Amino acid sequence: MLTLRLYMLQRLSALVMVPLVIGHIAVMIYAVQGGLTAEEILARTKGSLAWAAFYGCFVLAAALHASIGLRTVVAETFGWTSKGLDIFSLAVGLFLSVLGLTAVTAVTL
Amino acid sequence: MQSFRSLLYRFSTMTTLPSSAPDSTVTKKPTRDVLLVSIWRGEADEGDFEAHSVPAHDNQTVLDVVSWVQQHADPTLSYRFACRVGMCGSCAMMVNGEPRWTCRTHVSKVADDGALTVAPLRNLPVIKDLVVDMDPFFDKWVAAQAVHHPSHSRADPMQPVSTQTPERISANEAIECINCAVCYAACDTVANQPDYLGPAALNRAWALINDEKDAARQEILDAVSGTGGCHNCHSQGGCAHYCPNELNPMASVAGLKRATAMRFFKGR
Numbered sequence: 225m226l227t228l229r230l231y232m233l234q235r236l237s238a239l240v241m242v243p244l245v246i247g248h249i250a251v252m253i254y255a256v257q258g259g260l261t262a263e264e265i266l267a268r269t270k271g272s273l274a275w276a277a278f279y280g281c282f283v284l285a286a287a288l289h290a291s292i293g294l295r296t297v298v299a300e301t302f303g304w305t306s307k308g309l310d311i312f313s314l315a316v317g318l319f320l321s322v323l324g325l326t327a328v329t330a331v332t333l
Numbered sequence: 334m335q336s337f338r339s340l341l342y343r344f345s346t347m348t349t350l351p352s353s354a355p356d357s358t359v360t361k362k363p364t365r366d367v368l369l370v371s372i373w374r375g376e377a378d379e380g381d382f383e384a385h386s387v388p389a390h391d392n393q394t395v396l397d398v399v400s401w402v403q404q405h406a407d408p409t410l411s412y413r414f415a416c417r418v419g420m421c422g423s424c425a426m427m428v429n430g431e432p433r434w435t436c437r438t439h440v441s442k443v444a445d446d447g448a449l450t451v452a453p454l455r456n457l458p459v460i461k462d463l464v465v466d467m468d469p470f471f472d473k474w475v476a477a478q479a480v481h482h483p484s485h486s487r488a489d490p491m492q493p494v495s496t497q498t499p500e501r502i503s504a505n506e507a508i509e510c511i512n513c514a515v516c517y518a519a520c521d522t523v524a525n526q527p528d529y530l531g532p533a534a535l536n537r538a539w540a541l542i543n544d545e546k547d548a549a550r551q552e553i554l555d556a557v558s559g560t561g562g563c564h565n566c567h568s569q570g571g572c573a574h575y576c577p578n579e580l581n582p583m584a585s586v587a588g589l590k591r592a593t594a595m596r597f598f599k600g601r
């Protein structure tokens with residue numbers, strides 16, 4: 225159910241997320257400390273390629289990581305195998321990517 | 334068919350009644366000299382626990398108890414054992430819900446207030462009573478390439494092997510497996526994912542990866558990288574907790590994960 229490739233994808237996506245999560249939390253704390261309003265935050269993120277790349281990577285890594293994790297949960301809980309499982313994992317990955325990227329484009333474009 | 338003697342025994346002592354018998358007819362409270370033993374009879378989907386009262390002794394293994402039932406109460410009871418000293422790996426059963434090598438499990442260590450429930454090993458198809466079909470277990474050893482691949486023939490001179498290399502030390506740590514399937518029965522990943530190769534086969538695969546005399550170490554890594562491979566292990570350690578020989582299959586599986594990951598980075 226988890227092949228070497230899926231295992232590596234999940235570990236590597238976790239590795240990508242580590243600095244991004246730390247960066248995300250650091251920025252949140254900084255923004256709250258300074259008492260920034262939503263407008264002020266959007267003024268900084270709009271049009272910023274750096275923030276788009278930062279959160280774009282975050283979203284893609286999270287979607288990859290979560291879809292492989294849920295694949296295991298579903299396989300072991302409901303006994304799904306092969307095709308159904310692949311379709312489920314892909315659907316979860318795509319759903320999370322679209323959801324996340326929509327948010328990223330909304331604040332950066 | 335039950336023998337006349339066993340039927341007579343049951344009838345005369347009123348001690349071996351089906352578990353569904355009304356409470357008033359069975360002595361529920363365990364006494365010091367009697368064990369209340371519940372043994373699975375039948376096949377996987379059809380059968381029931383059968384209650385027996387077995388004389389208790391100071392020094393008594395679970396296998397002694399099962400043998401007593403077979404010899405004195407019900408000769409039709411099927412179960413496996415051979416060596417009785419923890420070497421052959423054939424006597425494993427579920428005892429009070431946990432997998433044990435029964436020939437070396439003392440009743441005093443596992444009885445619950447004088448009560449024992451003995452069932453066939455988990456995660457394997459039941460043939461009859463306490464006997465399970467070990468084929469799926471050993472088929473997975475083959476699927477994991479956990480078989481020796483000779484690198485020398487008998488015509489070659491003997492290959493000296495150092496006992497001090499890290500690889501040999503790792504191989505030695507994994508080698509004393511008696512194929513009892515206790516770890517396989519303890520593994521929740523096997524229970525939830527029937528094609529998972531399981532701790533014992535992967536443990537042997539790891540021993541062979543570290544064996545400089547094995548000629549197919551890359552093939553072993555391929556074999557443990559598929560859908561039922563080592564990457565499915567959740568590292569919760571049920572296998573290591575229950576292995577009667579105190580092996581650590583979880584650590585072996587982790588070794589395989591490391592070795593396959595290293596190979597992945599090297600682009601193989």
Ligand code: SF4
Nearest residue numbers: 520566567569570572
């Ligand atoms: S550590 Fe891995 S192999 Fe051992 S019981 Fe848990 S899932 Fe099974």
Ligand code: SF4
Nearest residue numbers: 510511513514516576
């Ligand atoms: S690893 Fe331990 S529990 Fe598993 S089959 Fe070998 S001896 Fe038995």
Ligand code: FES
Nearest residue numbers: 417421422424436
């Ligand atoms: S009878 Fe051989 S290990 Fe128990």
